[in-house]
Amino acid sequence: MSYSGLIGISIPHIELSNLYNTHFNGLWLALPVVVTAFGYQIIIPSLRTYLNSDVKRLVKAIIIGSTIPLLIYIFWELAILGIIPLNGPHGMSAILHSSSPETGCTNALEFLLQNHFIASLSSTLALFVISTSFVGVSLSLFDFIADGLHLSKGHADRLLIALVA
Numbered sequence: 508m509s510y511s512g513l514i515g516i517s518i519p520h521i522e523l524s525n526l527y528n529t530h531f532n533g534l535w536l537a538l539p540v541v542v543t544a545f546g547y548q549i550i551i552p553s554l555r556t557y558l559n560s561d562v563k564r565l566v567k568a569i570i571i572g573s574t575i576p577l578l579i580y581i582f583w584e585l586a587i588l589g590i591i592p593l594n595g596p597h598g599m600s601a602i603l604h605s606s607s608p609e610t611g612c613t614n615a616l617e618f619l620l621q622n623h624f625i626a627s628l629s630s631t632l633a634l635f636v637i638s639t640s641f642v643g644v645s646l647s648l649f650d651f652i653a654d655g656l657h658l659s660k661g662h663a664d665r666l667l668i669a670l671v672a
Contacts, residue, residue, distance in 0.1 A: 509631040510579065512624070514586055520620055521589030528593045547572060550643045553650040591615050648672045 547569065558564045592598045597618050602611030617625040649672045650660075656671075658664040 509628045512628045514582060516620060516622055517586040517590055521586060525589050525592050549647040553647050587612060590619055
């Protein structure tokens with residue numbers, strides 16, 4: 508809901524001229540980061556187990572599970588890059604060189620859109636983005652420990668595996 512709120516507030520304010528500031532020189536250098544950004548690779552062994560080694564379902568889960576976050580990420584990037592100009596007091600360059608670039612986009616959006624809900628929505632989105640990323644890592648770590656220690660995932664061993672994880 509926070510993502511939808513931020514996108515909904517942002518869309519009317521996107522300026523296409525801001526999206527023309529593209530530099531593709533370092534694109535290939537960024538490709539490994541983009542490929543690994545979604546972090547799904549660590550849960551493939553867990554997915555394989557949960558999907559009973561059904562390759563067709565596994566491929567479908569990976570493709571759908573990667574496409575949805577990619578689309579969400581693309582819309583987010585288009586909104587941010589379409590609203591915040593490259594230069595100026597609230598531009599990307601100023602944010603990069605500020606003392607707190609991690610909150611710079613939120614502050615710039617709040618100023619440029621004149622909307623005080625931006626900070627609350629951004630904080631809520633950040634909370635859920637970070638906490639949900641732990642779900643996949645926790646799941647894969649749980650399965651990794653169970654496999655590594657040769658423990659069943661039955662009721663008796665589940666507490667031990669969870670404590671170790």
